[in-house]
Amino acid sequence: MTNSKREFSVVGKPIPKLDAAQKAMGRAEYIQDIKMPGMLYGKILYSKFAHANIIKIDISKAQALPGVYAVLTGEDVPKKMKMGFYKDNPPIKKGKVCSFRDEVAAVAAKTPDIAKKALNLIEIEYEELEGIFDPEKAMEKDSPLVHEYHKSNVLKLPWSLHYGDVEKAREDAAFVVEGRFSTTWVTHCCMGTSGALALFDANDNLTIYSNTQIPSLAQKDFLEALKTMGLSNKRVRVIKPIIGGGFGSKLDTYAYEHIAILLAHKCRKPVKIVFDRQEEFTATSTRQPTIIDIQQGCDKDGKLLFRDIKMILDNGGHTSWGATTPSVMMMPITSLYRVENVRYDAKCVYTNNTYSQAMRGYGNPQATFAIESNIDMLAEKAGIDPIEFRRINRNHPGDITPQDFKITTCGLDLCLDAVEKQLRENNSREKGVGIGVASLIHVGGGARIYKSDGCGAILKMDDYAKVDIFTGGTDMGQGLDNITAQIVAEELGLLVEDINVVHTDTDVCPWDVGAHASRSTFVAGNAALGAARKVKKKILEYGSKILDAQPEDLVLRDRLIFVPNDPEKTMPLDKLLRKAHFSPGGTMLMADHFYDPANENMGKDFKGNMSMTYTFGVHGVKVKVDEETGKVEVLEYVAAHDVGQAINPLLLEGQVYGGVVMGLGYALSEEVVHKNGKNMNANFRDYKLFTAKDAVKILAPVIETPDKDGPFGAKGIGEPGCVPTAPAVANAIYDAIGVRIKDLPITPEKILAAIKQREQGTA
């Protein structure tokens, strides 16, 4: 690919989602919809206490209930079956529970009603222990321990870096500001709840239907789980039904999947576990709550000199992959704007709260909230317009950041221009109205978190020039099927309807690390493109013989192969393929491609070019704050992103709109309320996400800076939409009424309290 813009016939077009019609007709099958002959329903019993010893479990009454096929407790779980980043979390606990969401038993029964009844018949005697719910208190010496064998509630994780010399930069700085920010639990609220259906064949090979975002890694986890059950050398087939939303919630394997496997094996029948909505709120993982102390300083001209951050993360009762979010927070901390001197120290602390995991942005929203709120404070102290301050410090193409990220393309300046133009066009200053902006950097060209960041694709063409492409990539509603089909259609001169994308089954789809890190368009897109290129090469070679032309003179477009301006030399592509197939020594056109980007794992000092390219964006918002009620009204929202090249502007807009509204919920209303570890609002009435009534007008300017490594120049855009939303809103509120809210969500109560404090302060 070159950096110059080129004309496309399929790429760049707003082609509707390929599966939209079947979804609109109610014919799409989600995990909720799948039934099998003889299938049983699994159900999980959770702890009654946040922190307790399990003294005794009596399952006899549950077992005796007609229709119950199996009851499991921690005793039935193989000793080595463990989940999470530390591999220390069994799917059913025994001995001790560390949070209300700890699984203590499970049943399989003929109907969901019987399963529920059976749970009620399980009798457990607990000895309640003192719980610890505040991570700062949990760090104190005499705090109760969540896991005695760790000897401390502070996890031994290496999240600490120091580049340059922060102390010296602080001395040199003309202006320094500091602040303590905090973010709380929020949750994905996928409309389709989590679920899995497990079954074994006669040879103890496992098939599991799960709405996972990581089919290949899940396959590995389940293979390991089988081994702990004494089932070595077995096969695991992971099938993804249509996924009712992911947003990071399905980026790990969970207890319900392992329990479905254990129940299915014990009962020798298919067992399905699907969460109800309350469970989805209480037993899935949230975004990490953080306490962030930040200090930044600049010189008299506004040049950012240093950034110094200390962070405490509430790890909850168990260690999931969520404990690695600080490694992603390092990205905005070291690389959002040019800043040479950076220090970051994060502590993950066990508490008896729920534990967190991946959620859209993977740490970036929390870090960016603190950084970008604090940048506005610094700009004000330096007497510089906040947009101008960002322009002074913006990243540039060709930059290498302190973490060794290589900035290839960067449209941050153009994003700032687009947002400023929109927000300031008719900036009449009404009372209580203010504007705020915030920027973002995110991985846009894969993210090398695991040893491989790859994705495989297998492509075959039939006698009618129709394509089946088997990809490792996962469509969870975001539209990767379209991206894959559009890329393949573009390369092979076909129409989107000629491309069938198969992404559902590990038996036929190659390996992929998963739908995370906004990587699918870039990585799965490049895998598809690589396979298409190989097939194209074969088509051109064969076509050159048949049409008596040089391969390089041949063009594939509109289902034809032809030499431009030579009407003699043209043939429908399907005819050429049949010729290739049905000639002596015939051939079918197939190719495979494994694309693993040349990005780098982070080294011990956390340096390394994690992504092939980075996505930038700027969000701007105009709000009106009612000082009587504390209510914030979003009047206007503009979210500009540098996406490289839009493969499908319709889906791109969908990612941005959806991300922004999720981000607005994060900013203004969403909070999983916990009281002594117990979820107090496990329903949509009390968990305040944005509804249609709250929807706001959003403009989403697309800045295109085609990236040399992206498929047709594209970068990833799955997560950025919700990354800088909260600080943009916080900055706008400050601009409107002069109060700085540092704790999410920014509720009317917090605004009123801050106004009161301000008035008392000035009185």
Next chain:
Amino acid sequence: MTTNISFLLNGDEITCDIQDHWTLLHLLREEMGLIGTKEGCGNGECGACTVIVDKLAVNSCLFLAIEADKKNIETIEGLASRDGSLHPLQQSFVENGGIQCGFCSPGMIMSSKALLDENPDADREEIKHALAGNICRCTGYIPIFESVEAAQKRVAENKGGQND
């Protein structure tokens, strides 16, 4: 308790025995295999299970099946023509990005249909109001509003065509 009920379902007359405690959602999904109506919460808070009962959009998870007796029930399965062509609302949701993961879509479309059947010229505020009980986590709602408005336009144009 078992009760025999009769109702109109997507234009077809249905007579069946039901358990009195069944919800309409249970009857449709579990007993009749009509999986288009989704269960998102089971508490009437998300709208994924919206169906139309005698022209009113209702949460079928809160509506007892026994109450369906002698009623006219419309579900997402009844919207497309028998020849397979999509209803204008379905077509507009497809074309305008109103559908991502799709789990809320059947309920969203049924709420929209109830609105437009009653008020074909509903404006943006009325659309927002009608969809306030249908939660979507993917789209940010804007493409959904645009889908409903596109359907209004589509229907108006078709009518215009017929009058010519």
